[in-house]
Amino acid sequence: MAAAHFHGLDLDIRDFAAESGEKFPSPATLARWVRAQGGVAKGMRLRWNYLIRLGNTPPVVLMFHDGSAGLMVGTDPSRGVVWLRDPLKGEGEPPVPIDRLRLAQVWNGDILLIKRRRDESEGEARFDLLWFAKLVLREKRGLRDVIFSSMVLSILQIFPALIVMQVIDRVVNYHSMATLVSLTGFVVILSLYEILLSYGRQELSLVVSTRLDARISLHAFNRLLALPLEFYERQQTGEILGRFSAVFRVRDFMTGQLLTTMLDLFVLFVVMPVLFYMSPTMAWLTLASAGCIGLIVVIMLPAVSRVAGQQIRTEMRRNATLYETVAGIRTVKTLALENTRREEWDERTADVVQWRLAAGRMSNWANTLVMPLNLFINRGIILVGAYLILTGSNSMQGGALMAFMMLGGRVASPLVSLARLMETVNEVTVSLNEAGMVLNQPTETRALTTGMRPKIVGALSFSEVNFSYPGSTTKALIDVNFSIPAGTMLGLVGRSGSGKSTITRLLQGVSRSYEGYLRLDGIDLREINLHHLRRSFGVVLQDNFLFRGTIKDNITAGRPGYTIDDVVRAARMAGAEEFIERMPAGYDTWIEEGSTNISGGQRQRLAIARAVISDPKLMILDEATSALDPESEALVNANLERIGKGRTMVIVSHRLSSLVNCDQIAVMDHGKLIDIASHEVLLERCDIYRTLWLQQSRHVNSGSSGKEADKQKEDEQEQGQLPGGGGEQ
Incomplete structure (x- = not known):
């Protein structure tokens, strides 16, 4: 990262995923990672005679036997030494002269050359x-x-x-x-x-x-x-x-x-x-x-x-x-x-x-x-x-x-x-x-390799946000304005097509062609590196895809550096530990293509475990419980309350019962934000929310207030207000 920083290329070690089977990252693996982040890198093996001739060159990464690395910032052929600096101690640390004998004890001959890509890359050139x-x-x-x-x-x-x-x-x-x-x-x-x-x-x-x-x-x-x-x-x-x-x-x-x-x-x-x-x-x-x-x-x-x-x-x-x-x-x-x-x-x-x-x-x-x-x-x-x-x-x-x-x-x-x-x-x-x-379609390469990489806390702010899907003449979001502090559990409700999922799409960077300002911790989302943004989020969808492989591999998908302890911790948070341990092979149980050998509730809990293993400060759940049976939904909701502590949660759900404990609930209708408040407040002042709540709670109200309804009906009949009433004319 220090060598990349010399060329103005900002890398984040959290974005690096080592190759399976490698004890230490090889120059080829590191070169592929740098190229994926928008730079140019090449790994090679050199002898001392060639290494010491690399004068007046940018910093060169030397790979050591124990998996660590040093930064060569200069050479002195007359004295027979190279100048090395510890990349972890910063640029203020003075370099140290190392001769051939001392370097041979730690250096394996591999180097990594890095520079910033300034022209049109091979990955962006037109395919012709x-x-x-x-x-x-x-x-x-x-x-x-x-x-x-x-x-x-x-x-x-x-x-x-x-x-x-x-x-x-x-x-x-x-x-x-x-x-x-x-x-x-x-x-x-x-x-x-x-x-x-x-x-x-x-x-x-x-x-x-x-x-x-x-x-x-x-x-x-x-x-x-x-x-x-x-x-x-x-x-x-x-x-x-x-x-x-x-x-x-x-x-x-x-x-x-x-x-x-x-x-x-x-x-x-x-x-x-x-x-x-x-x-x-x-x-x-x-x-x-x-x-x-x-x-x-x-x-x-x-x-x-x-x-x-x-x-x-x-x-x-x-x-x-x-x-x-x-x-x-x-x-x-x-x-x-x-x-x-x-x-x-x-x-x-x-x-x-x-x-x-x-x-x-x-x-x-x-x-x-x-x-x-x-x-x-x-x-x-x-x-x-x-x-x-x-x-x-x-x-x-x-x-x-x-x-x-x-x-x-x-x-x-x-x-x-x-x-x-x-x-x-x-x-x-x-x-x-x-x-x-x-x-030859436009790619996300620039957004994935450039932009800021701030530390994510989780504060969200929408300011006059408007958005239309490509080819559509109507707006999916119209002048959406709200803000929530970090650590808030936000629910999104509304009829189908009201714009709930569109908000989550914008948060994930799926669509960046919106108008207005969508800020995360005070930074416009379009200025944040897209790869960094998505790796900082935990996302659980209604229908989550599990890859063919073991349960452990699916929970650590994209993050192979995590240990079995991290996997167990994530499974415990998601409420999946119990059913995993009942399986014959435990975390090594093989998931078939299409997840046919596990239930829908188990699949959702594994998806939640996959989302929380990296301890994200912001989680998005888009209809994550709508396809579950009541028992599985209740279990997942109970786990979500525990998971939501200390992190921002954005939960989209048609079932209002799963959102009553949210700090804030945003009511959407035809792309507009109608109201945002807690459950109790919305019941009092928001007609749309009250209507949705009564529609979904009708079976509860009918059972609890059946006698009152019968008594009211009798009174109305006595007063001649209903057909068949016995009142005098």
């Missing part, structure tokens, strides 16, 4: 072919070696044809055994070199493609995580996954067909001069035939692109249907919707088959038109060569003709591959556009 090109060019060293090996292999590919020419013209025609022996030795040596070089190039290409594959996959997934929640709420999940998977088509193209075709093109630069030297006429015919193949592909390109685009889109829609069916299989089974889903799947499959058939026919037409030219290059050119020899138009012999045929095939193959590559480019372009519809 230019971004891919920049990514490929970053592998300069690997590409240089691959290109060099490809050029050498291209040169070596000339020799087999020349050897065939010599065998036919000299060995066979003149029956020269000595020449055959010499050529045999040369072929063996040449083959050995070609095998080794081919293996080396394949290994280098594999390393480059694997590194590119890793970079593309990591970037795409990080971009997916950086998208705001509002985007996921507006889009269909199946379509998001379908469009995201399109990036892997682009990845396969970049690391597979494109790289292979580009490498094979080196053959042209080496073999074409040899062909023109052997027979300019036949060389021009070969080149013209390959050019015609490319022309046919270019002419058919628009039609192929249109059909390929439709095929990709129909496949995405079918994948969306598959995802929805699997994700909602419980609803499908309980409502007997198998036939409905089957019909939709059949329609989607019919569309896919239709466009796949159209794409196959279009490709078949292209291949049919290209085939005569391809056959001419591979077979017909030998007839032309024979004719030229017989008519004396060409001085080449039979061996030279065979050599030309071998080299001509090598020239035509990359040209045909290049023409077919253009056809694939259209499919990749469509896939890239589909992936870009997801990955």
